[in-house]
Amino acid sequence: MVKPVEIVESFLHALSEREMGVIMSFFNEESSWQNVPHPPSNGVQEIELMFSPIIRKSSKVQWDILSAAYVGNRAWLERIDRFWIDGAEYSVQCNGVFEFDLSKGKIMTVRDYVDLGEWRERLTLARLNE
Numbered sequence: 001m002v003k004p005v006e007i008v009e010s011f012l013h014a015l016s017e018r019e020m021g022v023i024m025s026f027f028n029e030e031s032s033w034q035n036v037p038h039p040p041s042n043g044v045q046e047i048e049l050m051f052s053p054i055i056r057k058s059s060k061v062q063w064d065i066l067s068a069a070y071v072g073n074r075a076w077l078e079r080i081d082r083f084w085i086d087g088a089e090y091s092v093q094c095n096g097v098f099e100f101d102l103s104k105g106k107i108m109t110v111r112d113y114v115d116l117g118e119w120r121e122r123l124t125l126a127r128l129n130e
Contacts, residue, residue: 060084
């Protein structure tokens with residue numbers, strides 16, 4: 001059985017590689033990712049639709065863990081998510097609650113808490129939807 005910290009470290013590595021297929025391999029059809037207060041993205045297709053614009057537009061992605069707590073199949077991660085777009089770094093502080101299926105090594109749910117106003121203001125210049 002895999003440990004939550006191993007899933008997190010592997011997932012962060014996949015993000016840094018920016019390979020959508022590898023990133024999405026951490027999820028299944030029962031997975032969900034919610035950027036609170038928005039409704040959750042459910043299943044692989046919706047999660048990919050959520051991630052792909054920022055991953056596609058970024059030349060570099062790095063999520064730094066500031067603090068972490070792991071209990072059972074759950075992790076609480078305080079992070080700085082960094083994305084480099086058109087030569088500029090866009091970063092945002094996040095707190096995420098991750099739940100895992102340890103027998104399959106999958107991320108089952110994520111609830112990410114971030115100041116969406118700050119994030120939107122920073123990304124306005126990046127124009128992700130172009």
